[in-house]
Amino acid sequence: MLTISQRAEMMPMSPIRKLAPLAEQAKDRGIKVYHLNIGQPDLPTPKEGLEALKHITRTTLEYSPSEGFFSYRKKLTHYYNKYNISLSPEDIIITTGGSEAVLFAFMTCLNPGDEIIMPEPGYANYKSFAIAAGAKIKTIATTIEEGFALPKVEEFEKLINQQTKAIMICNPNNPTGYLYTRREMNQIRDLVSKYNLYLFSDEVYREFIYTGSPYISAFHLDGIEQNVILIDSVSKRYSECGIRIGALITKNEKVREAVMKFCQARLSPPLLGQIVAEASMDAGPEYNMACYEDYVERRKCLIDGLNRIPGVYSPIPMGAFYTVAKLPVDDAEKFCAWCLTDFEYEGETIMLAPAAGFYVTPQAGHDEVRIAYVLKNADLNRALLILRKALECYNPKK
Missing domain, CATH: 3.90.1150.10 (Aspartate Aminotransferase, domain 1)
Structure with missing residues (x-):
């Protein structure tokens, strides 16, 4: 059978x-x-994106480069610069949604049996992608009674062992809506630095912060630039879930080179989605x-x-x-x-x-x-x- x-x-x-x-x-x-x-x-969805879709002049819908169009990646550097994140187009790899970015990050950085520490509750598909990569999720409990705030650093260190390779966060958080404070982000930075871990940071909801507090990206944390892999997507900020355009962003050249092997194996991110996403960036504030x-x-x-x-x-x-x-x-x-x-x-x-x-x-x-x-x-x-x-x-x- x-x-x-x-x-x-x-x-x-x-x-x-x-x-x-x-x-x-x-x-x-x-x-x-x-x-x-x-x-x-x-x-x-921004009218600029919809108009670009309606007025495509191509006579052939071709493969795009495996890393995504250079023009789109260059445009993204200006977008991130508004959030005090300095990037080059080479730091950015376009993916088929944020989901593929998470999967490729796990497949690139983790071996079977490696462990990721993640606050729970957390986005359900992280567990699915970890299973696909042969990795294991170890969770730090947060509670609804405490508003899902992170526990003390000692709770993280109880889980760290030789198999621990990464910490995964989503900020602002899905499913809780929690926003990590500067203190909590510094706590994560210190753990990443002390134990030489990857930091996978899903930041697709950065436009939606309601406290007046500044947005703190993993790329704002000094000293761990080579450890950070940022996950992004246009699905939420432009109401474009269906075009499946995300990004994996890292300053770690070795990681980027390895991720590109997976990108080449799947050939290219969606052509039409990139056209819509790039045009949508022309929507005004x-x-x-x-x-x-x-x-x-x-x-x-x-x-x-x-x-x-x-x-x-x-x-x-x-x-x-x-x-x-x-x-x-x-x-x-x-x-x-x-x-x-x-x-x-x-x-x-x-x-x-x-x-x-x-x-x-x-x-x-x-x-x-x-x-x-x-x-x-x-x-x-x-x-x-x-x-x-x-x-x-x-x-x-x-």
């Missing part, structure tokens, strides 16, 4: 998408589903400000609404457009599935992401969900009402 690989057996289903078949079945029954499970913004202001309002709407529901608690996220909320249920995954299979309020229901899938520790996050505030306020208010009604009706013993 044919079998599949152990790697495939170990690969978890995405907590963001695993309930998607239930949502489709609900829609087939005529129920409207409010999607709070996935970070798919409903804000418009008013585009980014409008998006930012929209998310500020959505954040207030969602968090205020959640904390008014009996038994529900969410800390105030300081960045990105997600929050993790604790619900008065024993098993959030069963509740999320029930909302799609057995519940509707006036012909409508909600889809949430069970937060347990963002934890590595078994049973952690069992009563939590991740919610993306990527819908307009009217839809968020309606979704909050449906959540309240669902919790009032829910009886897991039925």
